[in-house]
Amino acid sequence: MTPTPTTLFDTALRGVLLALLLVLALVLGRDRPRLPAARAGALLALGLCVQVIGATPLFEALVPRGWQAPFVAVSVGNGVLFWVFVQALFDDDFVLRPLHVVTWLAVAAVAALNCALVAGSASVLAPLTMGVQRAVPLVFAVLAAMAAASQWRADLVEGRRRLRVFIVVTGVGYSVGMLAVRLASPRGQLSDLSATADVAMLLLIVAVVAWRMLRLAGSELFPAAQAPVTMPAMTPEAPLKEEAFAPAPVEAPPPPAAAEPPPPPEPAPDADPAEDRLAEALQHAMAVDRVYRREDLSIASLAAQLSVPEYRLRRVINQRLGHRNFNAFVNGFRLAEAMAALANPSKRELPVLTLALTAGFQSIGPFNRAFKAATGLTPTEFRKQKLAES
Numbered sequence: 001m002t003p004t005p006t007t008l009f010d011t012a013l014r015g016v017l018l019a020l021l022l023v024l025a026l027v028l029g030r031d032r033p034r035l036p037a038a039r040a041g042a043l044l045a046l047g048l049c050v051q052v053i054g055a056t057p058l059f060e061a062l063v064p065r066g067w068q069a070p071f072v073a074v075s076v077g078n079g080v081l082f083w084v085f086v087q088a089l090f091d092d093d094f095v096l097r098p099l100h101v102v103t104w105l106a107v108a109a110v111a112a113l114n115c116a117l118v119a120g121s122a123s124v125l126a127p128l129t130m131g132v133q134r135a136v137p138l139v140f141a142v143l144a145a146m147a148a149a150s151q152w153r154a155d156l157v158e159g160r161r162r163l164r165v166f167i168v169v170t171g172v173g174y175s176v177g178m179l180a181v182r183l184a185s186p187r188g189q190l191s192d193l194s195a196t197a198d199v200a201m202l203l204l205i206v207a208v209v210a211w212r213m214l215r216l217a218g219s220e221l222f223p224a225a226q227a228p229v230t231m232p233a234m235t236p237e238a239p240l241k242e243e244a245f246a247p248a249p250v251e252a253p254p255p256p257a258a259a260e261p262p263p264p265p266e267p268a269p270d271a272d273p274a275e276d277r278l279a280e281a282l283q284h285a286m287a288v289d290r291v292y293r294r295e296d297l298s299i300a301s302l303a304a305q306l307s308v309p310e311y312r313l314r315r316v317i318n319q320r321l322g323h324r325n326f327n328a329f330v331n332g333f334r335l336a337e338a339m340a341a342l343a344n345p346s347k348r349e350l351p352v353l354t355l356a357l358t359a360g361f362q363s364i365g366p367f368n369r370a371f372k373a374a375t376g377l378t379p380t381e382f383r384k385q386k387l388a389e390s
Contacts, residue, residue, distance in 0.1 A: 076111035141175035
């Protein structure tokens with residue numbers, strides 16, 4: 001069989017894509033092996049390698065369906081992996097749960113069953129199982145888009161914000177487009193032309209994502225491993241002071257006595273006077289006006305109050321104060337006030353819920369989770385410990 005120019009071009013594209021995916025998997029697995037985003041990204045890259053091989057027209061035409069089943073299972077399961085990867089990449093607090101693994105196994109099992117036994121048969125299960133398989137790419141593309149779009153405004157890392165937009169547009173577009181092509185193809189198999197277009201689009205998407213990920217500094221794209229929760233230093237008795245604006249790492253439960261606030265970061269040699277003024281205004285708004293108590297506080301409303309564009313406020317909080325998420329930045333102040341109130345003997349009769357709502361939390365659930373993450377204790381345990389020491 002003499003290869004045609006289209007076949008040679010398709011093979012070349014697949015070779016380049018496989019090499020790029022393997023390099024990306026190697027870099028992610030080597031440099032950030034403990035981070036969920038790196039693990040999910042490496043697994044997705046390897047899964048896409050299997051998909052690229054299994055979607056080759058010659059492979060689909062010549063290899064028996066039973067042998068194709070593992071390739072189809074991994075290919076369909078890549079929709080789940082893409083969803084998990086997007087969650088892990090854009091949520092610094094993401095944790096891989098058994099539900100994610102079970103979902104991938106269930107999707108892969110259905111796809112393998114369809115390929116090996118159900119497809120082309122007269123089974124009464126065929127419409128149901130084939131319908132599930134065809135819905136998987138679309139459903140998980142939408143879920144991934146929702147995960148990328150969620151808290152987009154609260155993300156303070158500008159490069160990561162742009163990456164979110166790209167993943168939402170291309171991820172959903174590619175999934176929906178290829179699903180439509182396969183539904184229109186005989187037996188769901190791609191023609192030579194559509195298979196080449198498929199691998200070309202995938203190569204373009206992977207190349208752009210890889211380029212953007214490698215361009216971003218590691219600290220921009222990925223959170224520091226086991227990064228400490230940060231919040232302003234403050235005494236249990238006194239309100240927030242402007243000197244306490246600089247965030248300080250919180251280790252195991254903080255001491256009740258006032259600690260010297262850490263020195264503010266030294267300004268860069270080419271510090272922008274406008275950003276200096278913005279940092280001072282932000283300091284006053286948070287430490288003196290206590291705008292963090294407002295339930296509806298957002299980066300848009302805070303930027304409007306400070307009369308600056310959102311991007312400038314986002315840059316100051318991210319680059320000067322080291323925060324990656326606006327909600328985490330605000331919650332640091334809320335937790336600091338709540339911890340001081342809980343350690344204050346004169347407020348021992350006030351319910352924990354009252355203190356949480358006063359500090360700006362909208363309900364007790366998020367407050368308890370944030371408090372436990374910051375201190376390792378529940379608010380009630382923290383209060384008992386501090387009052388016993390006083």
